[in-house]
Amino acid sequence: MKYIDEFRNRRLIDKVAGRIRAKADPRRGYNFMEVCGTHTMSIFRFGLRGILPGNINLISGPGCPVCVTPNEFIDKAIALARRKDSIIATFGDMFRVPGSHSSLDKEKARGAAVKMVYSSMDALELAKKNPDKEVIFLGIGFETTAPTVAQSIIAAKKEKLKNYSVLCGHKTMPEALKALTEEPKLNIDGFLLPGHVSAVIGTAPYRFLTKRGKRCVVAGIEPLDILQAILMLLEQKTPKIEIQYTRIITKSGNRLAKNSIDKVFEADDSSWRGIGCIKKSGLKIRKEFGAFDAEARFKPKIAAPKENKACICGEVIKGVKTPPECKLFAKLCTPEHPVGACMVSSEGACAAYYKYRGRI
Amino acid sequence: MDKITLSHGSGGTLMHKLIDSVIMKEFDNNILRQKKDSAILTIGKTRIAFTTDSYVVNPIFFPGGDIGSLAVHGTVNDLSVCGARPAHLSFGLIIEEGLDKSILEKIVRSAAAAAEKAGVSIVTGDTKVVERGSCDKIFINTSGLGEIYYDKLSPDRIKAGDKVIVSGPIGEHAISVLSGREGIEFKTKVKSDSAALNRLIEKVLKASGTSVKFMRDPTRGGVATTLNEITASHKFGIALDEKAVPVSDGVGQACELLGFDPLYLACEGRVIFIAAAKEADKILKIIRKDKNGKRANIIGEITKEEKGKVCLNTAAGGRRLVDMLSGEQLPRIC
Numbered sequence: 001m002k003y004i005d006e007f008r009n010r011r012l013i014d015k016v017a018g019r020i021r022a023k024a025d026p027r028r029g030y031n032f033m034e035v036c037g038t039h040t041m042s043i044f045r046f047g048l049r050g051i052l053p054g055n056i057n058l059i060s061g062p063g064c065p066v067c068v069t070p071n072e073f074i075d076k077a078i079a080l081a082r083r084k085d086s087i088i089a090t091f092g093d094m095f096r097v098p099g100s101h102s103s104l105d106k107e108k109a110r111g112a113a114v115k116m117v118y119s120s121m122d123a124l125e126l127a128k129k130n131p132d133k134e135v136i137f138l139g140i141g142f143e144t145t146a147p148t149v150a151q152s153i154i155a156a157k158k159e160k161l162k163n164y165s166v167l168c169g170h171k172t173m174p175e176a177l178k179a180l181t182e183e184p185k186l187n188i189d190g191f192l193l194p195g196h197v198s199a200v201i202g203t204a205p206y207r208f209l210t211k212r213g214k215r216c217v218v219a220g221i222e223p224l225d226i227l228q229a230i231l232m233l234l235e236q237k238t239p240k241i242e243i244q245y246t247r248i249i250t251k252s253g254n255r256l257a258k259n260s261i262d263k264v265f266e267a268d269d270s271s272w273r274g275i276g277c278i279k280k281s282g283l284k285i286r287k288e289f290g291a292f293d294a295e296a297r298f299k300p301k302i303a304a305p306k307e308n309k310a311c312i313c314g315e316v317i318k319g320v321k322t323p324p325e326c327k328l329f330a331k332l333c334t335p336e337h338p339v340g341a342c343m344v345s346s347e348g349a350c351a352a353y354y355k356y357r358g359r360i
Numbered sequence: 361m362d363k364i365t366l367s368h369g370s371g372g373t374l375m376h377k378l379i380d381s382v383i384m385k386e387f388d389n390n391i392l393r394q395k396k397d398s399a400i401l402t403i404g405k406t407r408i409a410f411t412t413d414s415y416v417v418n419p420i421f422f423p424g425g426d427i428g429s430l431a432v433h434g435t436v437n438d439l440s441v442c443g444a445r446p447a448h449l450s451f452g453l454i455i456e457e458g459l460d461k462s463i464l465e466k467i468v469r470s471a472a473a474a475a476e477k478a479g480v481s482i483v484t485g486d487t488k489v490v491e492r493g494s495c496d497k498i499f500i501n502t503s504g505l506g507e508i509y510y511d512k513l514s515p516d517r518i519k520a521g522d523k524v525i526v527s528g529p530i531g532e533h534a535i536s537v538l539s540g541r542e543g544i545e546f547k548t549k550v551k552s553d554s555a556a557l558n559r560l561i562e563k564v565l566k567a568s569g570t571s572v573k574f575m576r577d578p579t580r581g582g583v584a585t586t587l588n589e590i591t592a593s594h595k596f597g598i599a600l601d602e603k604a605v606p607v608s609d610g611v612g613q614a615c616e617l618l619g620f621d622p623l624y625l626a627c628e629g630r631v632i633f634i635a636a637a638k639e640a641d642k643i644l645k646i647i648r649k650d651k652n653g654k655r656a657n658i659i660g661e662i663t664k665e666e667k668g669k670v671c672l673n674t675a676a677g678g679r680r681l682v683d684m685l686s687g688e689q690l691p692r693i694c
Binding site: 010106 | 364367613679681
């Protein structure tokens, strides 16, 4: 497969791994955070931790959209699912995420209409096919998914659809990284910046990171991408933002995608699971598109959200703790009976640790 | 109140727990407890294998097969991997009112052709029609009987150094079914691998003395789940070589697009053999001569280390655990 086989080439991987070993100073440790959930899965799936020298510590960051979605959002989705005339359309990962008292798959077993879709445009189709139902799409994710959801809202407005709306839980990455660099317990030397978020926003929004002394490389998701990006982090003499993922990323990003986000959404304070509220780190639907804002239209009522106090998802998302440090991990919290979102999402750090058991 | 969710039927950990806690608890007996693909029974002086399976695949027609032929292949294969020669099948239908008669005819014709090809006869059956909405178009249950001709299959015979052989590229059935499913449709050349394997298996068993120690067909949960079922509670592990696992381009591409790991995708016409190392190459040659086994390969071996676990040496040079399927949702694949 073109653009895949080349980046899984064993000879090149061995070569880059050799250069990493030669470059890493054995007298010190390196803490690098892979921000994106897809990076985390790739690192585990290809067993990359075992290839790296022991003094390079990879910390999983807050880039799994499901993991950072707070219980409050899921509780609202469940309240909307319980409405008689609604169909909830969602990405598959959200199905089994536990809210305060239930989850969407449990609601489905009780008779709620919850449909898995692969894109917001499929949700739009669902609305057209079911004119007597309210189709509510659960909009989660970062700058990668936000443009497609924006486009679905623009299309719905153009086509004068009355039964399509979005429960908006979108978040933006740079503000969250800003909050992380202010976390005193976390000592990060460099960031493997997310590939596909950066494809949309470019590299300018990360400039503050270099000012705070952090080395940055925008990395692709294949094994060779990740290893090359780690090598580039090691080779940086002064902190700067470099692009390893040059086949996708440009410094200026994707203007069309950014424009769609700006047209439909505006920045808003947003609550991140375990981290709490981060100023201007989320997106809300602009008033002129209010007819497609499920929250504004249906005003879902929920009780105060509850979290399992023993769950350390928040610390895991911040990279302060690793999943095995959680008392619930692999005991009370498993992929079949997840307590926290990091265990449900296929991109969650807990799911990755559980599935592949870290270094073996 | 606990409810049954789709994950309980995925073939993974949740389903195993449900079977143990609800079904085994009530029906418990020596034969059931062995949890084989078929029950091995002695009637008079004859040892027979007896199995049953229900088919609820959606869509009912998919590239490379349909629910009718699948219902024959699946049951034939469950008998075959127990060392039995499939002979007689039952055919039970649950039909939703409103189904076009021509669709039923097409499905039954396909099942009859599959049975003839596999050399089995359908000797009893049942037909029920339920109200619209009580089932989705058509569900089929088949049971099967066959005489045991090879009784050397036991995980207790497996030892370090034995080879793990798969009879062809994995995951083609799952991808073919998904490509035709409403809401996911995508264009692919992948056809389901659905096929009866009784002849291929008999050729291997007859030519290899007692070298074949165990067989399973990797259906729901795929190769990963099947191998975990084999290692579970045994004193050996399995080390897989990612580069050696046959995956067709179409399946590989679909996996990249949809975020699946081919090791967890269902096959309906593949078998995993565990065989003594010295005979493995010979067995591989025999499989590759069969039209269903052209791309067979040795994908790993039994190890003393990491008892009870399946590990993968990745193409990138790393190493990781391959766990049983847990919670992923690919409902109604067979």
